[in-house]
Amino acid sequence: MASKTLKEFTREEVEKHNTPSDLWIVIDSKVYDVSRFKDLHPGGASIFLEDDILGKDVTETFYGLHRHEVLLKPQYARLQVGTIQGEKSQISSRGPGEVSKVPYAESTWLSEGYYSPYFKESHRKLQAAVRKFVDEVIYPDAQAREEDGKRPSQSVFDKMAEVNLLCMRMGPGKHLKGRTLMGGIVTPEEYDSFHEMIIHQELARVHARGYNDGLAGGSCIGLPPVLNFGRPEIQQRVVPEVLDGKKFICLAISEAFAGSDVQGLRTTARKTEDGKFWIVNGTKKWITNGTFCDYFTVGCKTDRGFTVILIERGEGVETKVIKTAYSTTAGTAYITFDNVKVPVENTLGKEGAGLHVMLSNFNHERWGMACAGAATQRMIVEECLKWSTQRVAFGKPLNSQAVIRSKLADMIAKAESVQSWLENVTYQMNNMDYKTQSNLLAGPIGLLKM
Numbered sequence: 001m002a003s004k005t006l007k008e009f010t011r012e013e014v015e016k017h018n019t020p021s022d023l024w025i026v027i028d029s030k031v032y033d034v035s036r037f038k039d040l041h042p043g044g045a046s047i048f049l050e051d052d053i054l055g056k057d058v059t060e061t062f063y064g065l066h067r068h069e070v071l072l073k074p075q076y077a078r079l080q081v082g083t084i085q086g087e088k089s090q091i092s093s094r095g096p097g098e099v100s101k102v103p104y105a106e107s108t109w110l111s112e113g114y115y116s117p118y119f120k121e122s123h124r125k126l127q128a129a130v131r132k133f134v135d136e137v138i139y140p141d142a143q144a145r146e147e148d149g150k151r152p153s154q155s156v157f158d159k160m161a162e163v164n165l166l167c168m169r170m171g172p173g174k175h176l177k178g179r180t181l182m183g184g185i186v187t188p189e190e191y192d193s194f195h196e197m198i199i200h201q202e203l204a205r206v207h208a209r210g211y212n213d214g215l216a217g218g219s220c221i222g223l224p225p226v227l228n229f230g231r232p233e234i235q236q237r238v239v240p241e242v243l244d245g246k247k248f249i250c251l252a253i254s255e256a257f258a259g260s261d262v263q264g265l266r267t268t269a270r271k272t273e274d275g276k277f278w279i280v281n282g283t284k285k286w287i288t289n290g291t292f293c294d295y296f297t298v299g300c301k302t303d304r305g306f307t308v309i310l311i312e313r314g315e316g317v318e319t320k321v322i323k324t325a326y327s328t329t330a331g332t333a334y335i336t337f338d339n340v341k342v343p344v345e346n347t348l349g350k351e352g353a354g355l356h357v358m359l360s361n362f363n364h365e366r367w368g369m370a371c372a373g374a375a376t377q378r379m380i381v382e383e384c385l386k387w388s389t390q391r392v393a394f395g396k397p398l399n400s401q402a403v404i405r406s407k408l409a410d411m412i413a414k415a416e417s418v419q420s421w422l423e424n425v426t427y428q429m430n431n432m433d434y435k436t437q438s439n440l441l442a443g444p445i446g447l448l449k450m
């Protein structure tokens with residue numbers, strides 16, 4: 001709208017534009033010329049041709065049928081021709097990086113007037129910066145890719161890599177060493193599980209579940225086995241490429257035959273006679289990011305038992321997209337390995353010790369999902385609160401009905417409980433070493449994810 005000068009009109013002037021070929025309406029003190037748009041309107045043209053619509057203030061009718069964000073889309077925002085003289089619009093949306101003012105839309109630590117023992121200055125600064133980044137860089141791409149089903153744009157990965165978001169998303173650890181995190185807001189040494197929680201929660205705000213996984217979700221589960229069990233030369237080559245968004249990795253365990261039941265897996269890896277290579281044969285199914293990955297962290301059956309091997313895309317590796325309940329932007333794949341020759345140096349951990357390699361990251365994975373889940377729950381609370389306030393039925397807003405209020409109360413109580421427990425568990429993670437976490441947090445994290 002910035003390039004167009006908006007005129008001011010009186011309501012009487014607007015009312016004169018009350019014919020099908022010259023049709024204006026007022027929404028929240030803004031004047032829209034919908035003369036031509038009415039024929040393109042997704043809700044139909046005839047709706048506009050009623051006496052209480054032609055040239056009238058339709059604010060209440062509009063908000064009973066549409067989300068406010070509809071008017072912010074460029075193709076609709078440009079229908080605005082002016083404002084009503086002496087009036088200011090009342091409805092505004094959250095600006096980039098801002099916190100929501102809708103009650104219960106934010107965790108208590110982000111809500112005005114509340115306190116928290118867990119969060120320091122660097123957490124607050126990181127949250128604000130990542131929220132802005134998500135609003136400005138990621139959200140628009142997420143909406144566009146959900147529409148066309150393509151993988152997240154490389155330009156988004158490049159911008160994420162610039163501020164080391166892909167790196168921070170993996171959690172605290174040696175992989176952060178020497179990197180400038182979000183322009184230096186937090187140092188690699190002070191980066192902790194609360195910083196990571198913030199990143200998972202802010203990234204979940206893209207309002208696009210498939211895209212969120214498409215955004216290198218595969219590396220959160222596929223890279224840790226390389227980071228923790230890969231040979232140094234493999235780590236030196238693969239880890240920087242992935243953390244800099246140049247290459248992609250996924251975790252390929254489940255098959256059409258079996259998922260978590262690794263004994264039932266059929267993909268095999270057999271050594272060549274000289275012992276220098278694995279020959280891998282088999283299939284994998286439901287592999288997140290698989291369609292666009294360069295590396296695959298693959299669970300295989302070997303003579304000595306279940307073994308995890310890093311396979312690079314190349315001869316004998318084929319991936320094809322699987323249509324799942326969410327969008328194809330996640331790159332969910334069916335993979336076939338047909339006599340794929342892999343150097344034995346690509347074995348992650350010991351031969352036959354694959355289960356340990358896999359399980360070692362389970363708590364962290366589940367906790368990451370709980371972070372995103374808690375944030376998503378809260379966004380649903382926000383959307384429902386907004387909608388039940390603006391949608392009018394039986395002459396009053398939905399949220400004045402007891403049954404709706406009861407549902408909202410239930411949702412809010414659950415969202416608050418999950419976030420509180422999540423913060424408690426995150427605090428324990430910050431204070432426990434890896435072994436203690438495995439002993440004491442596996443149960444709570446599993447239940448938290450549930």
Ligand code: HEM
Pocket residue numbers: 025032034041042043044047048053058061062065066067070071076079
């Ligand atoms: C500038 C004005 C308007 C714009 C840009 C607009 C845009 C849209 C869009 C994009 C949709 C698709 C659903 C959605 O995204 O929400 C829609 C649906 C609809 N619109 Fe509008 N609209 C406008 C005004 C109105 C008015 C004034 C009325 C009522 C008199 C109306 C009635 C409807 C109805 C009934 C639907 C179908 C809703 C459904 O499927 O549940 N619209 N409109």
